[in-house]
Amino acid sequence: MKKLILSLVVFASVLTACKSEKKEKVEVKEEVVVEETVAAEEVALDNVNVETSVLTWKGTKPTGAHEGTVALKSGSLVVEEGTVKSGEFVVDLNTIKCTDLGDSEYGQKLIGHLKNADFFDVEKYPTSKFVITSVENKDDKLAVTGNLTIKDVTKSITIPATVSEENGVVTFKSDKFNIDRADFNVKYASKKFFDNLKDKFVDDLVELSFEVKATK
Template sequence: MKKVILLVVVFATVLTAFTGIKKEKTTVNDAVAIENSVAVNNVNLEASVLTWKGSKPTGSHNGTVALQSGDLVVENGTLTQGVFVVDMNTITNTDMAGSDGAAKIEGHLKAADFFDVAQYPTSKFVITSVVEEEGKLLVTGNLTIKAITKSITIPASLSTEDGISTFKSDVFTIDRTDFNVKYGSKSFFDGLKDKFINDLVEMSFEVVTKA
Protein backbone atom coordinates (compact mmCIF):
# COMPACT_ATOMS: atom_id res chain seq x y z
CA MET A 1 0.00 0.00 0.00
CA LYS A 2 2.88 2.34 0.87
CA LYS A 3 4.48 1.62 -2.51
CA VAL A 4 1.23 2.52 -4.30
CA ILE A 5 0.92 5.79 -2.38
CA LEU A 6 4.58 6.60 -3.11
CA LEU A 7 4.08 5.98 -6.83
CA VAL A 8 1.01 8.21 -6.86
CA VAL A 9 2.93 10.99 -5.12
CA VAL A 10 5.86 10.66 -7.54
CA PHE A 11 3.54 10.65 -10.55
CA ALA A 12 1.70 13.72 -9.28
CA THR A 13 4.98 15.53 -8.69
CA VAL A 14 6.25 14.76 -12.19
CA LEU A 15 2.92 15.73 -13.74
CA THR A 16 2.94 19.02 -11.85
CA ALA A 17 6.49 19.71 -12.99
CA PHE A 18 5.66 19.15 -16.64
CA THR A 19 2.41 21.07 -16.61
CA GLY A 20 4.30 23.89 -14.94
CA ILE A 21 6.54 24.27 -17.97
CA LYS A 22 5.09 27.16 -19.89
CA LYS A 23 6.48 29.16 -22.77
CA GLU A 24 6.06 32.85 -22.21
CA LYS A 25 5.30 34.88 -25.28
CA THR A 26 7.51 37.91 -25.81
CA THR A 27 5.37 41.02 -25.49
CA VAL A 28 4.75 42.75 -28.80
CA ASN A 29 3.99 46.43 -29.25
CA ASP A 30 3.55 48.81 -32.16
CA ALA A 31 6.70 49.42 -34.17
CA VAL A 32 9.02 52.13 -32.86
CA ALA A 33 9.84 55.04 -35.16
CA ILE A 34 13.49 55.10 -36.19
CA GLU A 35 15.19 58.40 -36.98
CA ASN A 36 18.27 56.98 -38.67
CA SER A 37 20.33 53.83 -38.90
CA VAL A 38 24.01 53.55 -39.64
CA ALA A 39 24.84 51.07 -42.42
CA VAL A 40 28.27 49.63 -41.69
CA ASN A 41 27.81 46.14 -43.21
CA ASN A 42 30.21 44.66 -40.66
CA VAL A 43 28.53 41.35 -39.82
CA ASN A 44 30.25 38.05 -40.55
CA LEU A 45 27.40 36.27 -42.32
CA GLU A 46 28.99 32.82 -42.12
CA ALA A 47 29.31 33.03 -38.33
CA SER A 48 25.91 34.62 -37.68
CA VAL A 49 22.58 32.81 -37.49
CA LEU A 50 18.96 32.89 -36.38
CA THR A 51 17.80 29.66 -34.73
CA TRP A 52 14.18 28.55 -34.41
CA LYS A 53 12.09 25.86 -32.75
CA GLY A 54 8.46 25.04 -33.42
CA SER A 55 6.27 22.43 -31.75
CA LYS A 56 3.10 20.41 -32.13
CA PRO A 57 1.38 17.74 -29.98
CA THR A 58 3.50 14.95 -31.46
CA GLY A 59 6.88 16.64 -31.10
CA SER A 60 8.99 19.57 -32.19
CA HIS A 61 11.39 20.64 -34.92
CA ASN A 62 14.25 23.09 -34.93
CA GLY A 63 16.54 24.72 -37.41
CA THR A 64 18.40 27.78 -38.57
CA VAL A 65 18.04 30.71 -40.93
CA ALA A 66 21.03 32.60 -42.35
CA LEU A 67 21.49 36.34 -42.37
CA GLN A 68 21.53 38.14 -45.71
CA SER A 69 23.21 41.26 -44.31
CA GLY A 70 23.83 42.94 -41.00
CA ASP A 71 25.10 45.94 -39.10
CA LEU A 72 26.21 45.88 -35.48
CA VAL A 73 27.41 49.19 -34.05
CA VAL A 74 29.46 49.03 -30.86
CA GLU A 75 30.84 52.28 -29.47
CA ASN A 76 33.29 52.18 -26.54
CA GLY A 77 32.10 48.68 -25.69
CA THR A 78 28.43 49.67 -25.76
CA LEU A 79 25.89 48.35 -28.27
CA THR A 80 24.13 51.33 -29.85
CA GLN A 81 22.58 50.13 -33.12
CA GLY A 82 21.99 47.00 -35.12
CA VAL A 83 20.13 45.71 -38.17
CA PHE A 84 19.86 42.00 -38.95
CA VAL A 85 18.34 41.07 -42.32
CA VAL A 86 17.33 37.41 -42.43
CA ASP A 87 17.29 35.45 -45.70
CA MET A 88 14.07 33.45 -45.43
CA ASN A 89 15.04 31.32 -48.44
CA THR A 90 17.71 29.70 -46.26
CA ILE A 91 15.34 28.17 -43.70
CA THR A 92 16.70 24.76 -42.74
CA ASN A 93 15.48 21.96 -40.49
CA THR A 94 18.38 20.55 -38.47
CA ASP A 95 16.83 17.83 -36.29
CA MET A 96 16.06 15.79 -39.43
CA ALA A 97 18.92 17.13 -41.55
CA GLY A 98 19.54 15.29 -44.82
CA SER A 99 16.27 13.37 -44.78
CA ASP A 100 13.18 13.64 -46.94
CA GLY A 101 11.36 14.77 -43.82
CA ALA A 102 13.65 17.77 -43.44
CA ALA A 103 13.14 18.73 -47.09
CA LYS A 104 9.37 18.49 -46.61
CA ILE A 105 9.44 20.72 -43.52
CA GLU A 106 11.67 23.28 -45.20
CA GLY A 107 9.44 23.35 -48.27
CA HIS A 108 6.34 23.84 -46.16
CA LEU A 109 7.86 26.66 -44.09
CA LYS A 110 8.80 28.48 -47.31
CA ALA A 111 5.39 27.93 -48.93
CA ALA A 112 2.66 30.52 -49.39
CA ASP A 113 0.58 29.21 -46.48
CA PHE A 114 3.43 29.69 -44.03
CA PHE A 115 6.24 32.27 -44.42
CA ASP A 116 5.62 32.74 -48.18
CA VAL A 117 9.27 33.43 -48.99
CA ALA A 118 8.49 34.05 -52.66
CA GLN A 119 6.60 37.19 -51.67
CA TYR A 120 8.48 37.95 -48.46
CA PRO A 121 12.09 36.82 -49.05
CA THR A 122 13.51 38.59 -46.02
CA SER A 123 12.68 39.28 -42.39
CA LYS A 124 14.39 41.94 -40.31
CA PHE A 125 15.25 42.95 -36.76
CA VAL A 126 16.21 46.59 -36.19
CA ILE A 127 17.50 47.59 -32.77
CA THR A 128 15.81 50.75 -31.49
CA SER A 129 17.14 50.93 -27.91
CA VAL A 130 19.43 49.10 -25.52
CA VAL A 131 19.23 49.20 -21.72
CA GLU A 132 21.58 47.39 -19.36
CA GLU A 133 19.94 45.86 -16.32
CA GLU A 134 21.65 43.59 -13.78
CA GLY A 135 24.41 42.65 -16.21
CA LYS A 136 21.99 41.78 -19.03
CA LEU A 137 21.16 43.86 -22.09
CA LEU A 138 17.47 44.47 -22.72
CA VAL A 139 17.38 45.03 -26.45
CA THR A 140 14.26 46.55 -27.97
CA GLY A 141 13.83 46.35 -31.70
CA ASN A 142 11.39 46.24 -34.60
CA LEU A 143 10.86 42.67 -35.81
CA THR A 144 9.44 42.42 -39.33
CA ILE A 145 8.01 39.17 -40.70
CA LYS A 146 5.77 39.03 -43.79
CA ALA A 147 5.76 42.86 -43.96
CA ILE A 148 4.28 43.11 -40.44
CA THR A 149 6.42 44.96 -37.93
CA LYS A 150 6.16 44.69 -34.15
CA SER A 151 8.38 46.04 -31.40
CA ILE A 152 9.76 43.42 -29.01
CA THR A 153 12.30 43.45 -26.19
CA ILE A 154 14.70 40.54 -25.79
CA PRO A 155 17.45 39.84 -23.24
CA ALA A 156 20.90 39.55 -24.78
CA SER A 157 24.62 39.77 -24.13
CA LEU A 158 27.52 41.39 -25.96
CA SER A 159 31.17 40.43 -25.82
CA THR A 160 34.16 41.82 -27.72
CA GLU A 161 37.52 40.12 -28.18
CA ASP A 162 40.34 41.04 -30.56
CA GLY A 163 38.09 43.58 -32.24
CA ILE A 164 35.32 41.04 -32.93
CA SER A 165 31.96 41.63 -31.22
CA THR A 166 29.47 38.83 -30.60
CA PHE A 167 25.80 39.57 -29.90
CA LYS A 168 23.82 36.69 -28.42
CA SER A 169 20.16 36.90 -27.55
CA ASP A 170 18.47 34.66 -25.03
CA VAL A 171 15.81 32.41 -26.49
CA PHE A 172 12.68 34.48 -27.01
CA THR A 173 9.21 33.38 -28.03
CA ILE A 174 6.96 35.03 -30.60
CA ASP A 175 3.37 34.28 -31.53
CA ARG A 176 3.60 33.59 -35.26
CA THR A 177 -0.04 34.63 -35.78
CA ASP A 178 0.95 38.19 -34.82
CA PHE A 179 2.79 38.15 -38.14
CA ASN A 180 0.00 36.56 -40.20
CA VAL A 181 1.46 33.05 -40.10
CA LYS A 182 -1.75 31.16 -39.36
CA TYR A 183 -1.34 27.69 -40.86
CA GLY A 184 -2.49 24.96 -38.48
CA SER A 185 -3.32 27.42 -35.71
CA LYS A 186 -6.11 26.53 -33.27
CA SER A 187 -6.65 30.26 -32.86
CA PHE A 188 -8.05 30.44 -36.39
CA PHE A 189 -9.10 26.93 -37.45
CA ASP A 190 -11.52 24.48 -35.82
CA GLY A 191 -11.47 20.70 -35.96
CA LEU A 192 -7.68 20.33 -36.07
CA LYS A 193 -7.70 17.90 -33.11
CA ASP A 194 -4.05 16.89 -32.56
CA LYS A 195 -2.97 18.13 -36.00
CA PHE A 196 -2.47 21.71 -34.91
CA ILE A 197 0.86 23.55 -34.74
CA ASN A 198 1.57 25.69 -31.70
CA ASP A 199 1.36 29.42 -32.27
CA LEU A 200 4.46 30.08 -30.18
CA VAL A 201 7.84 29.80 -31.88
CA GLU A 202 11.18 30.01 -30.09
CA MET A 203 13.97 32.04 -31.67
CA SER A 204 17.43 33.33 -30.85
CA PHE A 205 20.08 35.42 -32.61
CA GLU A 206 23.83 35.03 -32.66
CA VAL A 207 25.48 37.83 -34.63
CA VAL A 208 29.25 38.14 -35.02
CA THR A 209 31.13 41.05 -36.58
CA LYS A 210 33.95 40.75 -39.07
CA ALA A 211 37.56 40.84 -37.91
Protein backbone atom coordinates in the same frame (compact mmCIF):
# COMPACT_ATOMS: atom_id res chain seq x y z
CA MET B 1 -8.21 12.34 5.64
CA LYS B 2 -4.42 12.72 5.96
CA LYS B 3 -3.95 10.66 2.77
CA LEU B 4 -6.44 12.85 0.94
CA ILE B 5 -4.67 16.04 2.05
CA LEU B 6 -1.28 14.59 1.06
CA SER B 7 -2.66 13.63 -2.37
CA LEU B 8 -4.00 17.14 -2.90
CA VAL B 9 -0.63 18.65 -1.95
CA VAL B 10 1.20 16.37 -4.39
CA PHE B 11 -1.32 17.18 -7.14
CA ALA B 12 -0.90 20.91 -6.52
CA SER B 13 2.87 20.55 -6.68
CA VAL B 14 2.63 18.78 -10.03
CA LEU B 15 0.38 21.52 -11.40
CA THR B 16 2.82 24.20 -10.21
CA ALA B 17 5.73 22.41 -11.87
CA CYS B 18 3.81 22.11 -15.14
CA LYS B 19 2.99 25.81 -15.08
CA SER B 20 6.63 26.75 -14.53
CA GLU B 21 7.61 24.78 -17.66
CA LYS B 22 5.01 26.53 -19.79
CA LYS B 23 6.46 28.63 -22.57
CA GLU B 24 6.12 32.36 -22.30
CA LYS B 25 6.14 34.61 -25.35
CA VAL B 26 7.81 37.97 -25.56
CA GLU B 27 5.50 40.95 -25.24
CA VAL B 28 4.50 42.39 -28.59
CA LYS B 29 3.96 46.13 -29.03
CA GLU B 30 3.45 48.48 -31.94
CA GLU B 31 6.42 49.23 -34.18
CA VAL B 32 8.84 51.85 -32.87
CA VAL B 33 9.46 54.65 -35.37
CA VAL B 34 13.19 55.24 -36.05
CA GLU B 35 14.58 58.40 -37.62
CA GLU B 36 15.41 57.64 -41.27
CA THR B 37 18.68 59.61 -41.31
CA VAL B 38 20.11 57.64 -38.37
CA ALA B 39 18.85 54.29 -39.67
CA ALA B 40 20.30 54.87 -43.15
CA GLU B 41 23.74 55.68 -41.74
CA GLU B 42 23.79 52.56 -39.59
CA VAL B 43 22.52 50.14 -42.24
CA ALA B 44 25.21 51.35 -44.62
CA LEU B 45 27.83 50.08 -42.15
CA ASP B 46 27.03 46.44 -43.06
CA ASN B 47 29.71 45.00 -40.76
CA VAL B 48 27.98 41.75 -39.80
CA ASN B 49 29.76 38.53 -40.82
CA VAL B 50 26.95 36.56 -42.48
CA GLU B 51 29.12 33.42 -42.64
CA THR B 52 29.35 33.12 -38.85
CA SER B 53 26.05 34.72 -37.80
CA VAL B 54 22.85 32.72 -37.45
CA LEU B 55 19.24 32.70 -36.29
CA THR B 56 18.17 29.42 -34.69
CA TRP B 57 14.55 28.27 -34.45
CA LYS B 58 12.44 25.55 -32.87
CA GLY B 59 8.81 24.73 -33.56
CA THR B 60 6.60 22.24 -31.74
CA LYS B 61 3.40 20.29 -32.26
CA PRO B 62 1.57 17.57 -30.29
CA THR B 63 3.59 14.79 -31.96
CA GLY B 64 7.04 16.33 -31.56
CA ALA B 65 9.35 19.20 -32.45
CA HIS B 66 11.72 20.35 -35.18
CA GLU B 67 14.58 22.82 -35.04
CA GLY B 68 17.01 24.46 -37.39
CA THR B 69 18.85 27.55 -38.53
CA VAL B 70 18.46 30.51 -40.87
CA ALA B 71 21.42 32.50 -42.22
CA LEU B 72 21.69 36.27 -42.23
CA LYS B 73 21.74 38.09 -45.55
CA SER B 74 23.24 41.34 -44.23
CA GLY B 75 23.38 43.48 -41.15
CA SER B 76 25.00 46.13 -39.03
CA LEU B 77 25.94 46.31 -35.37
CA VAL B 78 27.28 49.46 -33.71
CA VAL B 79 28.93 48.94 -30.31
CA GLU B 80 30.79 51.68 -28.44
CA GLU B 81 32.66 50.97 -25.19
CA GLY B 82 30.68 47.75 -24.72
CA THR B 83 27.33 49.44 -25.27
CA VAL B 84 25.06 48.56 -28.19
CA LYS B 85 24.12 51.76 -29.96
CA SER B 86 22.19 50.27 -32.86
CA GLY B 87 21.86 47.28 -35.14
CA GLU B 88 19.91 45.67 -37.94
CA PHE B 89 19.89 41.95 -38.78
CA VAL B 90 18.40 40.90 -42.13
CA VAL B 91 17.48 37.21 -42.22
CA ASP B 92 17.52 35.28 -45.52
CA LEU B 93 14.47 33.00 -45.35
CA ASN B 94 15.60 31.11 -48.46
CA THR B 95 18.33 29.56 -46.27
CA ILE B 96 15.99 27.87 -43.77
CA LYS B 97 17.40 24.51 -42.62
CA CYS B 98 15.98 21.79 -40.39
CA THR B 99 18.95 20.41 -38.46
CA ASP B 100 17.19 17.47 -36.81
CA LEU B 101 15.98 16.03 -40.15
CA GLY B 102 18.91 17.08 -42.33
CA ASP B 103 18.63 16.42 -46.06
CA SER B 104 16.15 13.57 -45.65
CA GLU B 105 13.08 13.44 -47.85
CA TYR B 106 10.85 14.50 -44.98
CA GLY B 107 13.29 17.27 -44.07
CA GLN B 108 13.14 18.69 -47.59
CA LYS B 109 9.36 18.43 -47.55
CA LEU B 110 9.19 20.33 -44.26
CA ILE B 111 11.47 23.11 -45.54
CA GLY B 112 9.38 23.41 -48.69
CA HIS B 113 6.29 23.70 -46.55
CA LEU B 114 7.81 26.42 -44.35
CA LYS B 115 8.66 28.42 -47.49
CA ASN B 116 5.19 28.04 -49.01
CA ALA B 117 2.50 30.71 -49.04
CA ASP B 118 0.58 29.01 -46.21
CA PHE B 119 3.51 29.56 -43.85
CA PHE B 120 6.23 32.22 -44.39
CA ASP B 121 5.51 32.81 -48.10
CA VAL B 122 9.21 33.19 -48.90
CA GLU B 123 8.67 33.94 -52.58
CA LYS B 124 6.76 37.09 -51.63
CA TYR B 125 8.66 37.85 -48.41
CA PRO B 126 12.24 36.53 -48.88
CA THR B 127 13.64 38.27 -45.81
CA SER B 128 12.76 39.10 -42.24
CA LYS B 129 14.60 41.59 -40.09
CA PHE B 130 15.22 42.77 -36.56
CA VAL B 131 16.09 46.45 -36.08
CA ILE B 132 17.36 47.50 -32.65
CA THR B 133 15.66 50.65 -31.34
CA SER B 134 16.85 50.82 -27.71
CA VAL B 135 18.98 48.93 -25.19
CA GLU B 136 18.86 48.87 -21.37
CA ASN B 137 20.95 47.11 -18.75
CA LYS B 138 18.70 44.78 -16.77
CA ASP B 139 19.53 41.91 -14.39
CA ASP B 140 23.16 41.64 -15.56
CA LYS B 141 21.99 41.39 -19.18
CA LEU B 142 20.88 43.68 -21.93
CA ALA B 143 17.17 44.21 -22.56
CA VAL B 144 17.25 44.80 -26.31
CA THR B 145 14.14 46.33 -27.86
CA GLY B 146 13.71 46.19 -31.60
CA ASN B 147 11.28 46.03 -34.51
CA LEU B 148 10.82 42.46 -35.73
CA THR B 149 9.41 42.13 -39.25
CA ILE B 150 7.98 38.83 -40.49
CA LYS B 151 5.98 38.81 -43.73
CA ASP B 152 4.07 42.10 -43.88
CA VAL B 153 3.90 42.65 -40.11
CA THR B 154 6.30 44.64 -37.93
CA LYS B 155 6.08 44.57 -34.14
CA SER B 156 8.30 45.80 -31.33
CA ILE B 157 9.68 43.15 -28.99
CA THR B 158 12.25 43.12 -26.17
CA ILE B 159 14.72 40.24 -25.82
CA PRO B 160 17.52 39.49 -23.32
CA ALA B 161 21.02 39.39 -24.80
CA THR B 162 24.73 39.72 -24.08
CA VAL B 163 27.52 41.43 -26.01
CA SER B 164 31.18 40.45 -25.91
CA GLU B 165 34.30 41.48 -27.82
CA GLU B 166 37.45 39.56 -28.71
CA ASN B 167 40.18 40.39 -31.23
CA GLY B 168 38.11 43.08 -32.88
CA VAL B 169 35.05 40.85 -33.29
CA VAL B 170 31.83 41.76 -31.46
CA THR B 171 29.40 38.95 -30.63
CA PHE B 172 25.73 39.71 -29.98
CA LYS B 173 24.01 36.67 -28.47
CA SER B 174 20.39 36.61 -27.40
CA ASP B 175 18.76 34.22 -24.96
CA LYS B 176 16.16 31.93 -26.45
CA PHE B 177 12.85 33.76 -26.75
CA ASN B 178 9.38 32.82 -27.98
CA ILE B 179 7.30 34.75 -30.46
CA ASP B 180 3.67 34.05 -31.30
CA ARG B 181 3.61 33.46 -35.06
CA ALA B 182 -0.07 34.41 -35.12
CA ASP B 183 0.99 37.97 -34.27
CA PHE B 184 2.83 38.00 -37.60
CA ASN B 185 0.04 36.56 -39.74
CA VAL B 186 1.54 33.05 -40.00
CA LYS B 187 -1.69 31.08 -39.96
CA TYR B 188 -0.98 27.47 -40.93
CA ALA B 189 -2.61 24.99 -38.49
CA SER B 190 -2.96 27.68 -35.83
CA LYS B 191 -5.78 27.26 -33.33
CA LYS B 192 -6.14 31.03 -33.33
CA PHE B 193 -7.29 30.95 -36.95
CA PHE B 194 -8.83 27.49 -37.41
CA ASP B 195 -11.34 25.40 -35.44
CA ASN B 196 -11.61 21.62 -35.13
CA LEU B 197 -7.90 20.96 -35.69
CA LYS B 198 -7.86 18.44 -32.82
CA ASP B 199 -4.24 17.17 -32.57
CA LYS B 200 -3.33 18.39 -36.06
CA PHE B 201 -2.39 21.87 -34.90
CA VAL B 202 1.08 23.44 -34.80
CA ASP B 203 1.98 25.45 -31.70
CA ASP B 204 1.78 29.20 -32.18
CA LEU B 205 4.90 29.85 -30.11
CA VAL B 206 8.17 29.60 -32.02
CA GLU B 207 11.49 29.62 -30.16
CA LEU B 208 14.19 31.85 -31.66
CA SER B 209 17.70 33.04 -30.79
CA PHE B 210 20.30 35.23 -32.48
CA GLU B 211 24.06 34.88 -32.57
CA VAL B 212 25.53 37.70 -34.59
CA LYS B 213 29.21 38.44 -35.15
CA ALA B 214 30.44 41.78 -36.47
CA THR B 215 33.70 43.62 -36.94
CA LYS B 216 34.25 46.95 -35.20
